[in-house]
Amino acid sequence: MAMTDYNMLLERLKAQFPGAIQGESEFRGETTLTVGADHLIPVCRFLRDDPDAQFNHLAFVTGVDYSALGREPRFAAVYQLYSLPYRRALRLKVPLAGENPTAPSVLDIWPGANWHEREAYDLIGIRFKGHPNLRRIMLPDEWVGHPLRKDYPLGGEPVAFTPTMDDPPLEGLGTQVLDPVSVPPVRPPEAQPHTLVINMGPQHPSTHGVLRVVMELDGETIVNAWPDIGHLHSGIEKTAEYKTYAQVLPYTDRMDYVAAMTNNMGYVLAVEKLLGVEIPPRAQILRAIMCELQRLAAHLVWVGTHCLDLSGTIHALLQYAFATREDIMNIFEMVSGARLTPSYIRIGGVARDVPPGFVPAVKRFLETFPKWHRDIARMLDKNPIWMSRVKGVGAITAEQAIGLGVTGPVLRSTGVAYDVRKYAPYSSYDLFDFDIPTGTNGDCYDRYLVRMEEMRQSVRIIQQAIAKLPEGPVQCDDRKIVFPPREELDSSMEALIHHFKLVTEGFHPPEGEVYACVEAPKGEIGYYIVSDGGPKPYRLKIRGPSFSNLQASSLMAKGHMFSDMVAIIGSIDITLGEVDR
Amino acid sequence: MDWIDTLLIPAIKAIVVTFGLLLGFAYMTLAERKICARFQLRYGPNQAGPFGIFQPIADALKAIFKEEVVPEHVDKWLYVLCPVLAMVPAILAFAVIPVGRPFVLAGRTITLQLADINVGLLYPMAVAGLGAYGIVLGGWSSNNNYSLLGALRTTAQIISYELPMALSLVALVIVTGTLRMSGIVEYQAALPLIVLQPIGFLIYFICGLAETNRSPFDFPETENELISGYNTEYGGIKFALFFMAEYINMIVVSALVATLFLGGWQGPILPGWLWFFIKTAVMLFVFVWVRASLPRARYDKLMHFCWKFLTPLAVVNLLVTAAVVLILRG
Numbered sequence: 001m002a003m004t005d006y007n008m009l010l011e012r013l014k015a016q017f018p019g020a021i022q023g024e025s026e027f028r029g030e031t032t033l034t035v036g037a038d039h040l041i042p043v044c045r046f047l048r049d050d051p052d053a054q055f056n057h058l059a060f061v062t063g064v065d066y067s068a069l070g071r072e073p074r075f076a077a078v079y080q081l082y083s084l085p086y087r088r089a090l091r092l093k094v095p096l097a098g099e100n101p102t103a104p105s106v107l108d109i110w111p112g113a114n115w116h117e118r119e120a121y122d123l124i125g126i127r128f129k130g131h132p133n134l135r136r137i138m139l140p141d142e143w144v145g146h147p148l149r150k151d152y153p154l155g156g157e158p159v160a161f162t163p164t165m166d167d168p169p170l171e172g173l174g175t176q177v178l179d180p181v182s183v184p185p186v187r188p189p190e191a192q193p194h195t196l197v198i199n200m201g202p203q204h205p206s207t208h209g210v211l212r213v214v215m216e217l218d219g220e221t222i223v224n225a226w227p228d229i230g231h232l233h234s235g236i237e238k239t240a241e242y243k244t245y246a247q248v249l250p251y252t253d254r255m256d257y258v259a260a261m262t263n264n265m266g267y268v269l270a271v272e273k274l275l276g277v278e279i280p281p282r283a284q285i286l287r288a289i290m291c292e293l294q295r296l297a298a299h300l301v302w303v304g305t306h307c308l309d310l311s312g313t314i315h316a317l318l319q320y321a322f323a324t325r326e327d328i329m330n331i332f333e334m335v336s337g338a339r340l341t342p343s344y345i346r347i348g349g350v351a352r353d354v355p356p357g358f359v360p361a362v363k364r365f366l367e368t369f370p371k372w373h374r375d376i377a378r379m380l381d382k383n384p385i386w387m388s389r390v391k392g393v394g395a396i397t398a399e400q401a402i403g404l405g406v407t408g409p410v411l412r413s414t415g416v417a418y419d420v421r422k423y424a425p426y427s428s429y430d431l432f433d434f435d436i437p438t439g440t441n442g443d444c445y446d447r448y449l450v451r452m453e454e455m456r457q458s459v460r461i462i463q464q465a466i467a468k469l470p471e472g473p474v475q476c477d478d479r480k481i482v483f484p485p486r487e488e489l490d491s492s493m494e495a496l497i498h499h500f501k502l503v504t505e506g507f508h509p510p511e512g513e514v515y516a517c518v519e520a521p522k523g524e525i526g527y528y529i530v531s532d533g534g535p536k537p538y539r540l541k542i543r544g545p546s547f548s549n550l551q552a553s554s555l556m557a558k559g560h561m562f563s564d565m566v567a568i569i570g571s572i573d574i575t576l577g578e579v580d581r
Numbered sequence: 582m583d584w585i586d587t588l589l590i591p592a593i594k595a596i597v598v599t600f601g602l603l604l605g606f607a608y609m610t611l612a613e614r615k616i617c618a619r620f621q622l623r624y625g626p627n628q629a630g631p632f633g634i635f636q637p638i639a640d641a642l643k644a645i646f647k648e649e650v651v652p653e654h655v656d657k658w659l660y661v662l663c664p665v666l667a668m669v670p671a672i673l674a675f676a677v678i679p680v681g682r683p684f685v686l687a688g689r690t691i692t693l694q695l696a697d698i699n700v701g702l703l704y705p706m707a708v709a710g711l712g713a714y715g716i717v718l719g720g721w722s723s724n725n726n727y728s729l730l731g732a733l734r735t736t737a738q739i740i741s742y743e744l745p746m747a748l749s750l751v752a753l754v755i756v757t758g759t760l761r762m763s764g765i766v767e768y769q770a771a772l773p774l775i776v777l778q779p780i781g782f783l784i785y786f787i788c789g790l791a792e793t794n795r796s797p798f799d800f801p802e803t804e805n806e807l808i809s810g811y812n813t814e815y816g817g818i819k820f821a822l823f824f825m826a827e828y829i830n831m832i833v834v835s836a837l838v839a840t841l842f843l844g845g846w847q848g849p850i851l852p853g854w855l856w857f858f859i860k861t862a863v864m865l866f867v868f869v870w871v872r873a874s875l876p877r878a879r880y881d882k883l884m885h886f887c888w889k890f891l892t893p894l895a896v897v898n899l900l901v902t903a904a905v906v907l908i909l910r911g
């Protein structure tokens with residue numbers, strides 16, 4: 001039924017814009033439409049506004065350089081759309097010819113395309129016509145070249161293999177290293193003459209990392225706020241093109257380092273979707289438990305630091321939050337050996353089965369956590385000073401939030417119940433009974449309440465998951481994807497060969513492209529993988545929730561006080577590692 | 582009247598008060614760090630000596646021997662002067678506080694108070710008000726946007742809290758009938774004034790938090806927003822002087838609360854100075870307690886709170902007190 005509606009919609013689209021749709025492909029249940037650049041704007045407008053389409057959520061915009069595959073045209077711009085009312089996804093691809101391709105900007109249709117288009121310009125070199133502020137976003141303005149192009153070597157320059165340091169080829173290296181230059185403070189041209197322009201960050205205690213916000217203040221009232229990101233850009237997407245699928249996994253831990261498990265989860269789901277493998281139920285439920293524990297841990301970090309921002313370093317709540325987070329970290333250490341970057345969720349299952357002490361430890365945690373949670377809630381929920389700091393501050397409407405591509409608790413605080421766990425259940429989330437808390441005002445206080453309630457719901461999920469945890473294998477039995485068990489290596493030649501192949505070159509997924517997303521503590525984290533059939537991803541695009549959510553900060557900050565900026569940044573809950581990637 | 586009364590005894594008292602306050606400051610920092618640590622499920626300083634008792638000395642040595650850095654862009658004269666401007670009034674304010682029962686030594690009655698002046702209550706308010714200049718000018722002379730905002734916040738703050746603070750003390754004067762500190766303490770021999778003036782006590786204490794720039798009203802500093810605000814550009818001993826001013830102000834406000842509302846050195850069994858010490862210490866603990874458990878307000882909210890709530894409340898308190906006193910005395 002739904003599928004035929006969908007097909008009818010595509011038929012209507014083709015009928016309405018003859019010649020616009022150059023191609024249509026299906027892969028792993030995802031539809032990709034190839035749209036001519038000239039028709040992109042009307043097609044997008046139709047897809048957003050038509051009552052049967054309503055693709056109101058633009059997950060990301062990016063580009064792919066096909067030059068290594070020898071395809072013509074060389075570039076394609078990619079738009080990942082999602083319809084919140086109909087719960088279905090659609091991907092648009094716009095082939096772009098030439099060395100300096102230009103695509104029309106969809107900024108007027110989805111304001112959230114702003115930073116995504118800047119990123120695509122910065123890293124791939126696709127220009128977006130009509131974008132008012134098409135500057136580099138991750139790299140410095142004076143950077144040469146676009147790193148995600150295939151002719152751009154990893155590290156910026158080709159490094160010859162030489163046995164000693166004295167060999168001549170090494171002398172020319174380092175051209176990509178920019179000299180440090182002292183730039184005198186620049187007053188943004190938009191700033192009015194009577195205002196004070198103040199630079200918050202990149203070294204500032206309340207920007208949660210190396211975020212820089214240039215603020216124009218009238219007295220202490222914010223007239224304008226321009227976030228400036230990219231100080232922590234580490235080129236994970238470029239690095240991923242040089243690693244096998246399994247080797248990319250640890251990099252995902254290091255993006256949103258307070259929520260590593262959910263990062264793993266999204267990546268692993270994308271690769272598994274590409275491979276088309278089935279995961280045993282025990283592994284699925286273990287993954288869900290880990291993701292919910294991670295959500296608790298991430299929300300505890302958030303509530304601690306948010307309160308710290310609004311209180312001062314002596315406030316005791318941070319340590320309360322971290323004390324109970326410690327139990328979660330210990331559980332992670334128990335299952336994976338690592339606390340912050342566990343890499344526990346692996347392609348094909350989980351790294352290894354949980355030890356016998358795992359279930360009792362989780363049960364113990366579930367008993368103690370509600371008490372900590374209650375303490376935290378009682379310190380803040382009705383505290384008049386807290387309310388005066390967060391209530392009515394940084395409010396956005398549901399339309400603004402959806403338009404900006406905001407997801408996660410920030411979106412839900414406006415009343416939109418978009419949660420990937422409910423909208424497109426993955427990893428056995430459909431087995432559990434839980435609620436999606438929403439707010440009404442979309443202000444910092446509602447975001448606070450939504451996250452606090454989410455913690456209670458996560459506890460519910462873990463309780464059900466522990467009760468439903470079945471026995472059985474924790475990895476799929478496809479020997480071409482996961483390692484054979486150790487004991488098989490001694491007896492089976494075939495197992496040895498599989499092991500050797502996996503270690504030396506990795507597995508070969510089919511050619512195609514997939515997008516998979518999960519509900520991270522901060523919102524929808526998605527991975528778009530283009531596979532050329534080789535053992536390494538041809539292109540990996542990571543859709544970080546903080547990146548999109550942070551875009552909303554300018555809008556939230558306008559008209560509020562300087563002190564409210566820290567409340568707003570805290571309530572968006574960003575991790576710069578994932579914003580900048 | 583001889584030179585012993587006019588010169589020697591006050592000189593000794595002044596030295597004792599000054600050094601007592603400096604010692605009090607030093608161990609207040611340690612106490613705060615220890616108490617906060619317990620609030621935060623930590624141990625606090627425990628390496629320098631048993632229970633970290635030498636920590637303040639180590640901190641002081643570090644501050645003193647740090648290289649003196651004067652940034653190029655500051656207004657040098659004011660910049661160097663301001664820590665002193667903040668520090669001196671803080672110590673001066675303590676002069677009128679009686680710390681114990683007068684005693685007789687070699688035929689002379691010695692009051693444990695530096696100066697028992699007849700406008701004793703006005704004096705600390707006047708002097709403490711001067712301390713704000715140190716912060717305002719310190720932030721201004723630093724020539725730094727963040728410091729400037731911190732300094733401006735101080736001015737906004739001072740015009741907010743001083744009025745209700747003074748009004749709460751006027752009600753107290755109506756009850757006791759004197760401005761002299763020793764008279765106020767004697768009045769409380771039977772009953773501490775907190776019982777007669779509970780609202781006045783609350784108003785004074787809240788304003789005291791604002792006056793000392795302590796959480797939840799530490800707007801000039803706000804390390805999370807203004808990156809230490811007015812003292813961002815200060816380092817070494819100059820920073821320590823600001824720090825000292827804040828803590829000595831805290832001690833003075835606590836001592837004033839103890840004297841004005843909790844009965845000062847009056848109390849059964851224990852010697853007077855110990856009662857005074859205990860009461861001051863309790864108030865200081867409350868300062869730390871508040872800091873560890875309340876979020877910071879916003880500076881405009883403090884202004885709203887002071888002007889729209891505390892000031893009217895203080896006026897009502899004053900009128901009711903005056904009416905009751907009038908009726909009781911016929």
